Amino acid sequence: MLKATIDADILKESIDAISALVTECRLHTDENGLSTRAVDTANVAMVSLTLKKEAFSAFESTKGEIGLDIAKLKNIFGMMGKNDLISLELPEDGHKLKVSFEGYRYSITLLDPNTIRKDPNPPNIDLPGKVVLSGNDLYNSIKAAAVVSDKIALGIDAAQQLFFMAAEGDTDHIRREFGKSEVNFLNGIEARSLFSLDYLKDMGRVMGRADEVEVSLGIDHPAKFAFYIAGGQGYVEYLLAPRIEAD
């Protein structure tokens, strides 16, 4: 059973964070809020999202699992006004989620969770290099890199205490460095890995709205991007597998 009311903007922000990587997911509900963890079909990137009940203006739920067609839900967003209040309702053992706002009443048929990929295990991975920077700076450098290449290197120069992004195209390259005035070094240890911009562009669009993004890196290891949404009441983590350069 789920009965909740939420601001349209918060709902959109949360769904956008998931839809950057997957088109369907298993959404877990309990008395404290919602959560999901999903891996994209190629097993390259993962999204974890939690939305506390405080993110809602009203929230009441029992423990359950919903199969959500993200693409379908996104189609409805066009109808929602920015500050509309959205009410979500799912009866006990129901297979249709009722979404109502401004006089509209949608009934969305849910997916059978068993037909959706199982939740991946929580990642247990050591990524020692950690920096915090503004989401906007991060997204802008991703966009800049995409002009010259399809991949980007993210790294930390420990000696100089710099966080850098570099992209090499066939003929052009671009590099952006961030010093201590722009980046907070939680652990400025040497790190460098290469990532696909195809994924980062979609993730960046979501991260660009966050005040702060914590980036965790290793050497030829995945990157983790963690940030708050919904005014601090929601939390998103992206994990992206690297591309490995041959010698």
Add this chain to the structure above:
Amino acid sequence: MAIGKGAYLKAITSSRLGSSRILDRTMEGSTPPSVFVGSWNYPKVYAGPLIAPIREECGIMDTPEAWIPAGWSQEEILSCRLDLVRGKRVCDVTRVEDPDACRLQEIALSAGSVESQATFSETPAGTSLSEEHTPFGPSAHLVEFEAESSRFEPHLERCYYDSDLPASDAILALHREGVPFSSIQKALSVGALGTGGKRRMVPTRWSITACDTTLADRFLSRVRQNRLIDTVRVHEFSSLNNHYAVILLPTPWQYEWMEAFLHIRGDEELLFSDHEEFRGKKGYSCVGGCYYSCKMAVLEGLEREGVQAGAIVLREARKGYIPMGVFNVRENVRHAMLQPFREFEDLPSALADVSMRMTFPMERFVTESTVLKSQFRARQTTLDAFF
């Protein structure tokens, strides 16, 4: 690269001669059955039947699926296709219930060749050769056209009368029932498929890519659930002055299509390519419809075998090659996927093996590639490699 693919293919085809058959303004013969819907002036397009000057079963003339198994040479295909005369008349694509449109639907749905008579406003002239559609001979405006009534192919007939069946579902069902691709595409093109009220005539070229894409998307959603292959596999096939190598990688689905045109006009060597990574392609491919035909053929094979792989397809078109439409790519790649594969431990040994049957240097394929090169320079890993 100084020349685009479209301009290059136009240059190859412009020097070819047409049919030598002497034509009149009236014609009696049969349609294989075959129809052609042009894209020029859309949505008021030129559409009409293709008619052969013979009065016997001639279905093979418009069934490209049968040409490679029948062992036809490029010259045989061309001479048979150039005998087809295209009658045309302006049709509004939305008016699928007009008598002209209905007559084209009857032709496209029929189970065999249909005896026809046509009167043209002028003597048919010219030929049409293109990378996108199969070649045909002279064309002229239709004044009158009559076709014998004929029996419908039963699978097509069922979809035609089911006006609740969306076109994409019809395409998938017909393919599953073993109806040839060319018949499904013709039915879509004449506006015989789709939910009532939404049916449209679709220009031949667009309908080919629409069918390829509809099938490929469905195969891909299944293939993505399959286990990855665990070695590098190579399927190869050669015909009609073309050599094809399908290299399957033990990665999630990603796809690169590379085609080299060698010494066809003179001493030129041109390479065109396009690719998509794990997340698919946005927008239309810069190399045209063959990108989608090849993708469909590879995914059809992967789905049949119940596996998932990344695919790099190398094509070499050699001296003597004439563009004859994307069927050439689709049927050759389908045949390649049906050949037993050779297995390799790694990509370099697979490429070394393939390069023995290629004229174009493998290094140039690699240098100008994206997905292929990334296997050497910056291979995408997956998350399960880390925890």
